[in-house]
Amino acid sequence: MNAHLxxxxxxxxxARLCIAVCGVDLxxxxxxxxAQPPALSEDGxxxxxxxxxxxxxxxxEKYTYTRRPQPLECSxxxxxxxxxxxxxxxxxxxxxxxSSDLLPGIFLGYHIYDSCGSVxxxxxxxxxxxNGLDPKYNxxxxxxxxxxxxALVGDSASTPAISISRIFGPFEIPQVSHYATxxxxxxxxxxxxxxxxxxxxxxxxxxxxxxVKRFGWTWIGAxxxxxxxxxNGMASFLKAAExxxxxxxxxxxxxxxxxxxxxxxxxxxxxxxxxxxxxxxxAAGDMRFLLEELSKEPLPPMQWIGxxxxxxxPQMLRFNLSIGxxxxxxxxxxxxxxxxxxxDLSPYKVxxxxxxxxxxxxxxxCSLQQQTDPSxxxxxxxxxxxxxxxxxxxxxxxQLRVSNMVYKATYAIAHALHGIVCNETQCSKNIKVKPRxxxxxxxxxxxxxxxxxxxxxxxxxxxxxxxxxxxQLQGDGSIDxxxxxxxxxxxPEGQEFSLNKAIIWYDGxxxxxxxxxxxNCPPGTRKAxxxxxxxxxxxxxxxxxxxxxxxxxxxxxxxxxxDYWPSTEKDKCLPKPVEFLSWDEILGxxxxxxxxxxxxxxxxxxxxxxxxxxxxxxxxxxxxxxxLLLFSLTLCFLCxxxxxxxxxxxxxxxxxxxxxxxxxxxxxxxxxxTIVVLMAFKATLPGSNVMKWFGxxxxxxxxxxxxxxxxxxxxxxxxxxxxxxxxxxxxxxxxIILECSLGSAVGFWVVLGYIGLLASLCFVLAFxxxxxxxxxxxxxxxTFSMLIFSAVWIxxxxxxxxxxxxxxxxxxxxAILASSFSLILCIFAPKFFIILxxxxxxxxxxxxxxxxxxxx
Numbered sequence: 001m002n003a004h005l006x007x008x009x010x011x012x013x014x015a016r017l018c019i020a021v022c023g024v025d026l027x028x029x030x031x032x033x034x035a036q037p038p039a040l041s042e043d044g045x046x047x048x049x050x051x052x053x054x055x056x057x058x059x060x061e062k063y064t065y066t067r068r069p070q071p072l073e074c075s076x077x078x079x080x081x082x083x084x085x086x087x088x089x090x091x092x093x094x095x096x097x098x099s100s101d102l103l104p105g106i107f108l109g110y111h112i113y114d115s116c117g118s119v120x121x122x123x124x125x126x127x128x129x130x131n132g133l134d135p136k137y138n139x140x141x142x143x144x145x146x147x148x149x150x151a152l153v154g155d156s157a158s159t160p161a162i163s164i165s166r167i168f169g170p171f172e173i174p175q176v177s178h179y180a181t182x183x184x185x186x187x188x189x190x191x192x193x194x195x196x197x198x199x200x201x202x203x204x205x206x207x208x209x210x211x212v213k214r215f216g217w218t219w220i221g222a223x224x225x226x227x228x229x230x231x232n233g234m235a236s237f238l239k240a241a242e243x244x245x246x247x248x249x250x251x252x253x254x255x256x257x258x259x260x261x262x263x264x265x266x267x268x269x270x271x272x273x274x275x276x277x278x279x280x281x282x283a284a285g286d287m288r289f290l291l292e293e294l295s296k297e298p299l300p301p302m303q304w305i306g307x308x309x310x311x312x313x314p315q316m317l318r319f320n321l322s323i324g325x326x327x328x329x330x331x332x333x334x335x336x337x338x339x340x341x342x343x344d345l346s347p348y349k350v351x352x353x354x355x356x357x358x359x360x361x362x363x364x365x366c367s368l369q370q371q372t373d374p375s376x377x378x379x380x381x382x383x384x385x386x387x388x389x390x391x392x393x394x395x396x397x398x399q400l401r402v403s404n405m406v407y408k409a410t411y412a413i414a415h416a417l418h419g420i421v422c423n424e425t426q427c428s429k430n431i432k433v434k435p436r437x438x439x440x441x442x443x444x445x446x447x448x449x450x451x452x453x454x455x456x457x458x459x460x461x462x463x464x465x466x467x468x469x470x471x472q473l474q475g476d477g478s479i480d481x482x483x484x485x486x487x488x489x490x491x492p493e494g495q496e497f498s499l500n501k502a503i504i505w506y507d508g509x510x511x512x513x514x515x516x517x518x519x520n521c522p523p524g525t526r527k528a529x530x531x532x533x534x535x536x537x538x539x540x541x542x543x544x545x546x547x548x549x550x551x552x553x554x555x556x557x558x559x560x561x562x563d564y565w566p567s568t569e570k571d572k573c574l575p576k577p578v579e580f581l582s583w584d585e586i587l588g589x590x591x592x593x594x595x596x597x598x599x600x601x602x603x604x605x606x607x608x609x610x611x612x613x614x615x616x617x618x619x620x621x622x623x624x625x626x627x628l629l630l631f632s633l634t635l636c637f638l639c640x641x642x643x644x645x646x647x648x649x650x651x652x653x654x655x656x657x658x659x660x661x662x663x664x665x666x667x668x669x670x671x672x673x674t675i676v677v678l679m680a681f682k683a684t685l686p687g688s689n690v691m692k693w694f695g696x697x698x699x700x701x702x703x704x705x706x707x708x709x710x711x712x713x714x715x716x717x718x719x720x721x722x723x724x725x726x727x728x729x730x731x732x733x734x735x736i737i738l739e740c741s742l743g744s745a746v747g748f749w750v751v752l753g754y755i756g757l758l759a760s761l762c763f764v765l766a767f768x769x770x771x772x773x774x775x776x777x778x779x780x781x782x783t784f785s786m787l788i789f790s791a792v793w794i795x796x797x798x799x800x801x802x803x804x805x806x807x808x809x810x811x812x813x814x815a816i817l818a819s820s821f822s823l824i825l826c827i828f829a830p831k832f833f834i835i836l837x838x839x840x841x842x843x844x845x846x847x848x849x850x851x852x853x854x855x856x
Contacts, residue, residue, distance in 0.1 A: 036072070036113060036124055039355040040086060044097075044109025045429040046421075048413055049129045050089045051154030051164060053117040054082045054355065056256065056285045072124060074116040079285070081313065081393035081402075082156060083359055084342065085178065086112050088403040089153050091341045092410035102411075103418050106427050111149060114355065115160045117285065122160035126167035150438045151176060151413040153406060157283060158182035158229035165191040173435040174442050176412055178405035181308070182232045186459040193439050195460040197405045197412065198330055199489070201229070201281075203464030204307060205236035207328050207487045207496070208279060211468070212305060213244040214497060217277045218536045219517040220246060220305075221270060223290065224281040226253040233281040233307060247517060247536030249275040256286045267293045270302070276515040277303045284310040291319040303506045303513050311469055312401050314393045317479045324506035328466035328487060333404035333452060339397040343387045363390055399481055408454045415454075416441035464489035468497075472504045523550050523571035526557045543570045546733060563727075565734045576729070580738040581644050581806040581813075588644050591813045598637035598820055605828050606630040608835060617831050625676070625699055629669035630828070635662040636820040640813045652723040652740035657714040659816060660751035661707065666823065667758040668706035672699045673827075674765040674782050710754055717747030739808065756793060762786050785826030792818045 039054065055074035063069060093108045113125040129149045151174045155161040161180035168175050169192055176195045177185070183202040185194050212220060222238070224230035230253065238248060250273060252266045267290065270278065280287060287310040304325040310316055311327030347368055350356040357368055366381040387395060397403075419441040421431045446455040456462060468485035485499035502510050521527050521540035526549055528541045543549055547557035548566045560566055564573035581588050606627060639662050642655035676699065721744035728737035742748045763786035796815040803811045 036121070036128060038111040039114045040090060040110070040112040040353055042090075042093075042109045044093075044107045046106065046417060046433065047109045047111055047149045048089070048093065048410065049149035049152035049154070050086060050110055050112035051115045051122065051125055051152060051156075051160065052082045052086045052112065053156040053160065053285075054079055054086065054114040055116045058116045058118040058121050072118075072121050074114050074118075074121070078358055078362060079393075080359065080363075081284075081315065083355070084394050084403055085156065085406050087342060088335070088338065088406040089410050091335070091338055092407050092414075094341070095337075096411070096414045102414055103422065104427055106417075106421065106429055108414065108417075115155050115157075115164075117157050117160060117283075119159060119163045122155060122163040123167060126164040130167060130171050130173060149173065150417065150433055150435050151442075153178060153409045153413070155180060156402075157227070158185065158232070159227045161185065161194075162191070162228055165194045169193055171435060172439055174413070174416075174439040176409040176442070178409045179309075179402050180229075182228050183236055184228065184232050186461055188459060191460075193435075195409075195412070195442055195456050197408045197454065197462055198308075198402070199464035199466070200459075200461050201233040201307075202236055203489045204328055204466070205233055205281075206240045206489070207464075207466055208237055208281075208305060208307065209240035209244050209246065210496065211326065211328075211487075212241065212246055212277065212279065215512050217303075217515040218246050219275045219277075219515050220248055221273050221275040221278040222248050222251040222281070223266060223270070223278060224251070224253050225283045225286045226255040226258070227283065227286075229283055229309065230281050230286070237279060237281060245536070247534035249273055249517070249534075254286065254290070256283075256289050263289060263293050266290065267297075270294065271297070271299060274517070276301065276513055277305060279305045280310070281307045282310055284313040284315070287313075287316060291316065291322065295319060295321060301506050301513075303515065308401075308466070312399065312481060314396055314399075314481075317471065317481075320479070323471055323473055323479060323508070324504055325469075325471040326503065327469050329469045329481075330401045330405060331465060331467050332399045332401055332483065333407075333450065335397075335400055335404060335407055335450065338400065338403070338407075339395075342395060342397065345387060347381065347383065347385075359394070360385070363387075363392065363394075404452065408449065408452060411447070411449050412442060412445050412454050412456075413438065415445050415447055419444070468499070470501075470503050473508065520552045521549075521554065522552060523548075523554070524566075524569045525549060525554070527553055527555050548573055562729055563736065577735045578738055579732075579735050579806055580646050581809045583645055587806075587810055591810065591817070592641060592644055594817050595637050595640040595813070598817060598824070599634045602630050602634040602637060602824055605824070605832055606634075608832060609828075612835050615835065617834055625669050625672050625703070626828075628703065629666060629673070630824075632662055632666040632669055633820055633824050636666055636816060640816045643809050643813050643816075647725040647738050647740045649725060652725055653718055655740065656723050656742070656748060656751065657718065659812075660714055660755065661710050663755050663816075663819075664710035664758060665703065665707045666820075667755060667762060668703040670782055670786070670823065670827070671706065671758055671762040671765070672703050674762050675699075675702070678765060678768070706758060710751065713747070713750055713754060717744055717751065720744055721747065723748075737806065739806075752793075756790075759786055759789055759793070763790060781826045781830060785823045788822035788826065789819045792822065 040050075055076050055078060057074065057076035059070075059073045059075045061070055089110060089112060093110050096102055097107055111129065113129070115122040115125055129152060131148070152164065152168065153176055155164055155177060156179040158180045159182075161175070161177050162182065162185065165175055165185065169190075172193055174193045174195060176197065178197055180196060181198055181201040181204060183200045183205075185191050185196065186200050186202070220241075222234060224234040234251065234253075238251070241248065250269050252269055254262055254266050271294075280290075282290065287306075299321055302321070304322050304327075306325055306327030308327065308329045311325060312329035316322065345356065345360070347360070350360045351368060360381070361367055361378065364381060364385045365378055366385070367378045368381050416438045417433065418427070420433055420437050421427050421429070443456065443460075446453075448454070454462070464487075466487040467483045468487060470482045470484045471479050472482045474480050482501065482504075484501040484503050485497060487496050488498075489496060503512075504510060505513050507513065517534065517537040518527075518539070521538070525540040525542050527538040529535050529538045543557035543566065546560055546566065548560060548570050549557045550571050557570075560573035563576055565576045566572070567574050581591075583589070583592065609626060609630070635658070639655070639658040642651055642658055645651065723740045723743045726739055726741035728739050731737055763783065766780075766782035766786055792815050796811060799811045
């Protein structure tokens with residue numbers, strides 16, 4: 001059970017117990033002399049109630065239970081703005097009574113009370129309004145009669161409004177508040193008869209949270225009134241702020257009646273904070289006390305964000321430390337004739353009500369008594385007082401915001417009553433109207449007045465529309481409210497705010513102040529929350545390898561796609577550079593030139609040999625094998641060109657098979673020449689007939705046979721698992737190596753191994769025949785060429801495995817060229833030299849060793 005209702009029930013139970021003990025008849029109503037008279041009242045056919053927080057304190061005493069408690073009385077200074085609200089109700093009823101369209105012939109009355117912003121006083125006022133305990137009636141009428149009022153306008157504060165709602169709920173008396181914004185009042189299970197013309201704090205909290213988010217503030221302080229308004233409003237705000245990613249450095253609560261030490265502690269927390277933005281969900285009276293306390297000592301520049309309860313209160317404008325304050329307020333309005341009504345007071349009218357008397361005497365610092373008041377020392381008023389010359393919240397009608405809410409609430413009740421007592425032709429004052437009927441009609445109210453529409457949703461709330469108010473310094477040095485925009489909760493998400501004027505912040509500039517726990521993390525970094533701190537306090541960590549972040553304050557870094565790599569700033573993914581041995585780079589050009597040069601050299605030698613094909617040096621060791629060897633060497637040089645350029649499916653298959661077959665063809669020819677040397681030596685021995693077994697046909701057949709084996713190996717390789725183009729992204733993380741995958745590594749090494757096997761066999765045979773007695777014995781040249789060939793390819797294996805990227809291909813090309821040049825230079829260069837430069841040695845006698853050769 002709510003604490004306010006529990007207090008009410010306890011008080012009622014104690015009262016009944018006391019009455020029973022004293023032997024009083026419960027069938028009669030007996031006033032004990034402490035009934036609260038209305039602050040303002042006028043009789044009528046139907047009575048509308050009003051409750052306003054015109055004072056902020058209630059005089060209390062300690063209960064001793066030995067004497068009758070003193071009546072509750074309001075104390076403290078008067079809130080002239082709240083008095084204007086109360087008089088707005090009077091003005092609205094006066095307009096309605098003079099209207100020929102709304103309730104014609106019906107005269108409305110009103111009973112307006114001062115609840116003092118106090119729960120006990122609000123309960124007392126509610127009971128009097130509900131039970132008709134008017135002070136002028138002191139009789140023995142039954143307590144069971146109908147309520148004295150059909151509906152109530154008020155209260156101004158949420159906590160008293162909640163207390164009144166709980167009293168009115170069981171009696172089904174509708175209550176239309178003009179300023180109670182607590183979201184809890186929208187709960188129809190607890191407050192079934194509550195309506196309001198001001199939006200709920202649910203919308204206000206969302207508006208404030210989105211405002212804070214809109215201006216990029218993620219590190220804020222929060223203060224609130226320790227009341228239903230402040231606690232519920234701040235709870236809604238903090239929930240909305242959490243969704244927006246806003247962190248709160250501190251959240252402090254206080255109330256104007258708390259000890260001064262509590263207020264000082266809250267002020268010290270604000271002074272020490274690092275947040276430069278403070279969201280204050282505070283009632284106007286509480287905010288005044290806080291600003292007064294903060295004004296006592298220097299305060300770091302702060303940006304205040306205020307709730308509607310204080311951000312549009314003119315009394316706050318005297319605090320210079322709040323220049324630049326931003327907040328939401330109910331829309332400013334215009335009520336024709338209202339200012340004239342407010343100023344239409346005379347001493348005669350004022351003396352009819354103590355409340356107006358207090359206002360008059362407080363405003364003009366004089367006593368309405370005919371002589372000086374000895375208790376206050378104020379002189380008597382002389383009749384020259386003029387309300388029009390006053391400048392206070394009562395006479396300030398430049399920004400009628402909440403007054404319009406009172407105005408609309410009063411008209412809503414009148415329209416509801418009109419639907420009950422009036423038909424199309426006339427209204428009847430004799431109809432007995434019950435509050436329940438007014439409640440039912442209020443739910444259907446929908447009208448416009450002064451271009452302001454009035455209706456209620458299922459929760460008794462209006463459409464949430466706010467003005468964005470900015471406290472700006474004027475040319476004369478004063479501070480004034482400036483409407484800089486609008487917030488409309490009915491608009492689509494993200495379009496609720498609209499700004500139409502420049503905002504001036506606390507430092508007098510239009511540059512939005514910064515309030516963050518940590519500076520924004522730029523693109524290329526991510527946020528890492530500091531241990532034990534709110535999520536808004538973080539370190540900026542550079543994105544890891546292969547990751548980017550392209551947004552400010554990114555919580556995580558994103559991996560680049562496999563074909564992309566982060567830029568230097570790590571704020572975007574760029575396509576990885578593709579690397580392969582291309583035709584237009586220096587290394588590729590050099591290798592291509594060497595390859596073509598080698599092939600041209602082989603063709604040149606073949607041409608020279610062809611022209612001198614009848615000479616002994618060419619005919620020796622089977623000239624057919626020599627031409628075939630030169631042809632195969634030309635192919636060996638040219639096959640290295642297939643390794644240059646961007647790998648394709650066909651080039652990958654061609655380069656390895658062409659290399660394997662041409663080299664086997666080459667080595668087969670060399671092997672054939674080596675065997676011919678050996679067979680030729682054997683043929684010179686007496687009785688030897690060995691050359692018939694290795695004549696030219698057998699030589700051609702051996703070359704073909706050895707090459708056929710390699711062809712078969714290559715065909716199997718291409719059939720089972722051929723080489724293919726491959727993007728190597730493992731070797732380098734920041735670039736792509738375009739290379740040819742071997743497909744089957746076994747196939748590659750078998751091809752290479754077969755070449756090595758033939759080269760080894762050739763080397764062994766040539767080594768055995770190196771010292772045969774001929775002046776021009778090819779065996780020693782073949783031995784030397786095979787030695788170089790083997791060294792190149794033995795060195796190739798580790799170099800091939802360990803070379804990075806395109807250099808793997810370069811190593812393979814180098815091995816091909818080196819081994820090809822070793823063969824052509826070792827085997828054919830001596831013959832080429834003799835043909836061109838030593839023709840005298842190009843004789844059969846010289847080749848047979850019959851003539852001593854010259855050293856060369």
